Amino acid sequence: MDIPTLCGALFETSPFPTALIGSAAHTFLYGNSAFLEVFERSAGDLLGKPFSEVLTHKEAGLLVLKEILANGRPKLYREQRLHKDTPVFCAYAMWPVPSNAVPSGVMIQISTSEIDEKTQAMSEALLLGAIRQQKLTEAAEDSNRLLESEILKRTQTAARLHVVQSELQDKAGQLESLVKQRTTELTETNKQLQSFVYAIAHDLRAPLRAMQGFSAILAFEAQATMSEKAKDCTLRINKASQFMDALLIDLLTFSQISQQRLQLSEIKLEAVLESVLARIRAEHHDKTIDEERVGPSPQVLAHETTLHQVVYNLASNALKFVRPNTTPLLRLRTELRPGVVRLWVEDHGIGIAPSHQSQLFQPFTRLNGERYPGTGIGLAIVQKGVERMGGSVGLESVLGEGSRFWIELKKAPDTGAVPVELKKS
Amino acid sequence: MNTIGTILLVDDSENDTFLFRVASEKAALRNPLQEVHDGEQAVAYLSGTPPFHDRAQYPLPILMLLDLKMPKKSGFEVLAWLRSESALRRLPVFIFSASLRKEDVDRAFDLGASAFLVKPSTLDDLVQMIQTLTSWLKYNHFPEINPVQNS
Missing domain, CATH: 3.30.565.10 (Histidine kinase-like ATPase, C-terminal domain)
Structure with missing residues (x-):
């Protein structure tokens, strides 16, 4: 056989699913039996159709195709798909079919491997991890929201408190100046009272001196001519005025001690x-x-x-x-x-x-x-x-x-x- | 020893001056007593303003007993005036007041009082006080006071 025919036969019999995609509109030009079997399609289904119909992750795959066609370099693309209800990893080796300057197509050779238990477990664990992470993230976000609203409440309360505090300070200030004023008034009143008490006591003592003095003179001068009863009366006047004087002196002392x-x-x-x-x-x-x-x-x-x-x-x-x-x-x-x-x-x-x-x-x-x-x-x-x-x-x-x-x-x-x-x- | 010098009583209460005279007699105070009844009269007496220009009838005193609370001029005012009068400045002045206030005592000595006597309440105490006065008059040496004439 000649080389091109041999290569064609090689591709046809290769166990790896292989396909050729045309650069124009990414149309499906050829797929070997392995390809058709894996993708469970007949040649008639796929020939002439856009390759995106086959792809699971359309956008990603198309991007890669476009990239290869643009820069003319091979690329390896991976995805996960189901094959008869079993998850499989697919690796797409893609290389441009040479032409003069611009590739005319892309060869795709697919190799698959079943996902083993370990990988499955890891995958599940990752998934669970992701789910849990998602849940934690949501919980964290909820928590954050609660905290934020709590903080907002607290901030508002603090602001209100601040207002109340400043009102309180004002009132305290007012009260203090009122107290000062009243204290000044009271001190003034006390002073006036003290002067008043003093003046009264002072003025009251003058007639008392007279009463005491003259009754004493009377008792002394008239003792020869006075009756015992008259003398007794005179002495009582004398004693009473002395007592009142003592009372006034004590009152003055008491008042002074309280005020000074x-x-x-x-x-x-x-x-x-x-x-x-x-x-x-x-x-x-x-x-x-x-x-x-x-x-x-x-x-x-x-x-x-x-x-x-x-x-x-x-x-x-x-x-x-x-x-x-x-x-x-x-x-x-x-x-x-x-x-x-x-x-x-x-x-x-x-x-x-x-x-x-x-x-x-x-x-x-x-x-x-x-x-x-x-x-x-x-x-x-x-x-x-x-x-x-x-x-x-x-x-x-x-x-x-x-x-x-x-x-x-x-x-x-x-x-x-x-x-x-x-x-x- | 001065049993002949005049003592000038300055007091608005005639009761008090009367009692002073009675007590003086009992205390055997020999000095003649003159009295005036307000601060203005006190100044007039000391200055020799009529009717006090007649020094035969109104001799210049050797001692003034000065009450504090008086109409027209208070004792403090009289004292302040006296201590500023060059001729009469030396005159001994005993405040003779009913006041018990510490401020009054301090002020009196600030203005140059020679003593502060508080009027006793009883006649007997007054007699005793005047007896002490007679002793003081006996022992005190008196300054020379030239009557107010040309300055």
């Missing part, structure tokens, strides 16, 4: 106790008093004149509310406690019943009425004064036996005094 700025400094407690005792001794020079001084002599953080007033009032009370036929006792006892100094002013006087102890520090409280002297403001002054110095006050008492009043003041720091200013309360 107190500058605290280191005070030697012992010095204050000494000066109070000196004053007490002078006032009670005609009496016998049991004086006792017990305990350490620390330094306290206080205001000197206020402290003097407080201790004097307590000591004075100790000698005022005495039991008949007993020598009055005045004991000043100091105790050191953590950070504070406690001063006890103790007596053996008439004592105070527990039910009365709570009202004791109220102004105008005189538990024994007029039987014992006093304006009823002394302890109110003590409490206010101690409070303004940052301390506290209290008492222990047994009715009929005596009382133990105490005040607690801050201990002065050991290293140099730092004056502390207390503002008006």
Whole structure:
């Protein structure tokens, strides 16, 4: 046989499906028996038809054909198809049929291989993987969408919060300036009240001086000519005006202590106790008093004149509310406690019943009425004064036996005094 | 020792000046007492303005007891004026007031007061205070004060 005939026979008998496609319109020009068998078509079906009818993935296959026809180089194209319900891999070896310059056709030789179990499994696994990936992707996208909407909600809430916060700040600012304003007004009112109280007390004391003075003169001058009853009346006038004066002085003191700025400094407690005792001794020079001084002599953080007033009032009370036929006792006892100094002013006087102890520090409280002297403001002054110095006050008492009043003041720091200013309360 | 120098009382309350005189008697204060009832009169007295130009009747005082709260001119104003008057600047001035205010005490000494006495509430206390005054008059050495004439 001659070579062309031999080649033709070779192609015809080749087990590999082989076909020839014409360049023009990609028409099917020839297919060997193997080709027709694989594609389950007869020659009559395919001859003259476009090759795309055969292809499973039309576009891809056509692109390759066009590529080969264009650049004249062979190419290997792969696809997967079903052959009698069995998936197979097809490899298309395609080469241009030579002609002068432009190929006139493309030879296609197909080799197939069955997909083995391993490959099948891999393929299935890949598919499942892809499906799962798809599901995960979808889930991720859903999740993302939820997150985005959540973020949006949060952003909106944050924005609203911001608005509310700035409104709150405004309101706070308004409130603060209102408070400042009211405080200024209140301070001003307090000042005016203080001046008013002072002016009244001052003006009231003038006629009192006259009443006291003239009734004293009357009692003295007219004692020869006055009846006992008249003298008694005169003395009562005298006493009453003195009492009212004492009341006014105490009220003024109380008012001042409540209002003044107190500058605290280191005070030697012992010095204050000494000066109070000196004053007490002078006032009670005609009496016998049991004086006792017990305990350490620390330094306290206080205001000197206020402290003097407080201790004097307590000591004075100790000698005022005495039991008949007993020598009055005045004991000043100091105790050191953590950070504070406690001063006890103790007596053996008439004592105070527990039910009365709570009202004791109220102004105008005189538990024994007029039987014992006093304006009823002394302890109110003590409490206010101690409070303004940052301390506290209290008492222990047994009715009929005596009382133990105490005040607690801050201990002065050991290293140099730092004056502390207390503002008006 | 000055039992003959005049003490000038400056107080708008005639009750208070009356009581002062009664107490002075009890305290055996020998110095003659003159009184005026407001700040303007005090300035006039010290300046020698009529009717106070007659120094026989209204001698220049060796001590002034000055109340604070008065009409027309307050004690502070009188004190401020006095301390600026070159001739009378040295005159001892005791504030004699009912005021218990710390600010008043401070201000008085700022303006040059020589003492700050608080009016006692009882006649007895006033007598005691004037007794102390007599002791002071006994021991104090008084400055020379030339009457207001040509400056």
